[in-house]
Amino acid sequence: MSTQNSRFPDVLIIGGGVIGCSIAYHLTKRGCRNVVVVERNTIGSGSTAKAAGGFRQQFSYETNVRLAMYSINFFEHFHERLELPPDAEGVDFHQIGYLFLLSTPEAFTTFERSAALQQRLGLPVEVLTPEQVGSRWPWLSVHDLVGATYCPTDGYGRPHNVMQAFATQAQRLGASFVEGAEVSAITRKAARIMTVETNQGSFSPGSVIICAGPWSGELGRLAGVEIPVQPLRRMCFVTDPFDAIPQDAPMTIEMPNTFHFRPEGAGFMLGTSDQDEPYGFHTTMRWEWLERVMEDAAKRVPVLEQAKIHHGWAGLYETSPDHNAILGPIPGVENLLVATGFSGHGVMQSPATGMIMSEFILDGKAHTLDVSDLGIERFSTGRLHPENHVI
Numbered sequence: 001m002s003t004q005n006s007r008f009p010d011v012l013i014i015g016g017g018v019i020g021c022s023i024a025y026h027l028t029k030r031g032c033r034n035v036v037v038v039e040r041n042t043i044g045s046g047s048t049a050k051a052a053g054g055f056r057q058q059f060s061y062e063t064n065v066r067l068a069m070y071s072i073n074f075f076e077h078f079h080e081r082l083e084l085p086p087d088a089e090g091v092d093f094h095q096i097g098y099l100f101l102l103s104t105p106e107a108f109t110t111f112e113r114s115a116a117l118q119q120r121l122g123l124p125v126e127v128l129t130p131e132q133v134g135s136r137w138p139w140l141s142v143h144d145l146v147g148a149t150y151c152p153t154d155g156y157g158r159p160h161n162v163m164q165a166f167a168t169q170a171q172r173l174g175a176s177f178v179e180g181a182e183v184s185a186i187t188r189k190a191a192r193i194m195t196v197e198t199n200q201g202s203f204s205p206g207s208v209i210i211c212a213g214p215w216s217g218e219l220g221r222l223a224g225v226e227i228p229v230q231p232l233r234r235m236c237f238v239t240d241p242f243d244a245i246p247q248d249a250p251m252t253i254e255m256p257n258t259f260h261f262r263p264e265g266a267g268f269m270l271g272t273s274d275q276d277e278p279y280g281f282h283t284t285m286r287w288e289w290l291e292r293v294m295e296d297a298a299k300r301v302p303v304l305e306q307a308k309i310h311h312g313w314a315g316l317y318e319t320s321p322d323h324n325a326i327l328g329p330i331p332g333v334e335n336l337l338v339a340t341g342f343s344g345h346g347v348m349q350s351p352a353t354g355m356i357m358s359e360f361i362l363d364g365k366a367h368t369l370d371v372s373d374l375g376i377e378r379f380s381t382g383r384l385h386p387e388n389h390v391i
């Protein structure tokens with residue numbers, strides 16, 4: 001995707017992943033047409049290309065539940081909200097629900113408390129006994145579970161389609177996308193960004209938004225600010241076609257060990273997060289980890305032992321210290337903002353994030369949702385808000 005671009009954009013967005021594309025869409029939709037997105041590769045080629053597509057609202061931190069509820073509603077009405085033609089690829093949202101299986105008393109207590117919060121906010125979340133789980137989803141081994149929570153309006157969709165729809169509509173409304181444009185320098189005059197240098201020339205923007213996923217820390221350093229985001233490898237494995245479990249089985253996640261699986265095509269996608277994975281830009285596939293995943297699978301879903309793995313991939317989470325997004329202006333630099341740190345939840349939070357960031361730019365503050373607790377200043381004041389439901 002390449003379009004005519006202004007060297008003096010009102011807003012320059014660094015990073016053409018699902019977040020940058022959503023912000024570009026929401027800005028242009030609200031009439032801010034002089035928007036340029038610079039992307040060093042092709043749009044959607046970063047973490048967005050590696051996402052598993054899970055969309056859920058079962059979080060422990062209230063702001064995350066609210067961000068997710070806004071976004072799930074957006075995904076439910078994706079075609080209308082984005083004014084897509086009927087034959088356009090949509091989000092392909094499979095609302096099969098998310099089932100959290102809780103195998104320790106501590107995990108159960110945490111999720112039970114979160115379920116009360118989610119119910120208060122209007123989500124149809126159920127707290128289930130192991131017996132209820134076993135009778136509804138008989139392929140699961142439940143003998144050692146303490147309980148479970150289930151939300152039927154969670155599910156999964158297609159990250160690439162979400163990103164592409166935002167980008168296409170943003171471009172239609174006037175945004176420019178410059179691919180192959182790597183930001184190499186950001187010059188400041190006192191408290192203001194003056195220029196952003198790329199290998200495709202220099203830009204003098206009104207405002208700059210850093211949304212470079214796992215690379216956001218590097219962009220921050222170019223601008224002389226610290227953005228505390230760490231890259232963290234995560235892997236997905238996909239089976240051959242497999243019909244021993246129904247295709248409307250929920251996205252199922254066991255906590256605390258993080259083994260998870262959901263339908264994918266005619267097979268299933270599965271994984272377990274390696275809690276000892278060190279931070280770093282490591283994206284090679286660790287095939288030896290599959291043995292651990294299949295052990296977890298055999299224990300929780302015995303029939304999955306018969307499944308054959310067809311392929312897998314590795315990508316990077318953009319992890320913040322409290323596993324929450326970092327959204328809004330960067331204090332001390334009057335025209336610099338950030339939208340990153342989603343810690344594995346960026347696709348599902350992209351609709352709300354695009355809306356909120358457009359409000360920061362056009363209205364001076366976010367008002368659709370209160371995200372004042374997600375500002376970057378929380379890391380210097382020490383007011384962190386840990387999100388507990390992370391895999």
Ligand SMILES: Cc1cc2nc3c(=O)[nH]c(=O)nc-3n(C[C@H](O)[C@H](O)[C@H](O)COP(=O)(O)OP(=O)(O)OC[C@H]3O[C@@H](n4cnc5c(N)ncnc54)[C@H](O)[C@@H]3O)c2cc1C
Pocket residue numbers: 014015016017018019020038039040041042043044045046047048049050051052053054055181182183184211212213214215219234235236314315316317318339340342343344345346347348349
């Ligand atoms: C295995 C895996 C599974 C996941 N599963 C889920 C899931 O189920 N649900 C969910 O919501 N999320 C999931 N995620 C997380 C999700 O992928 C991210 O949160 C989301 O894609 C972040 O989008 P982004 O636009 O911020 O970053 P990215 O998509 O990484 O986009 C950032 C862009 O910035 C560009 N860039 C970097 N440096 C520069 C530079 N110097 N100049 C110009 N451009 C630059 C990059 O090329 C990149 O395209 C998963 C991630 C992984 C790895």
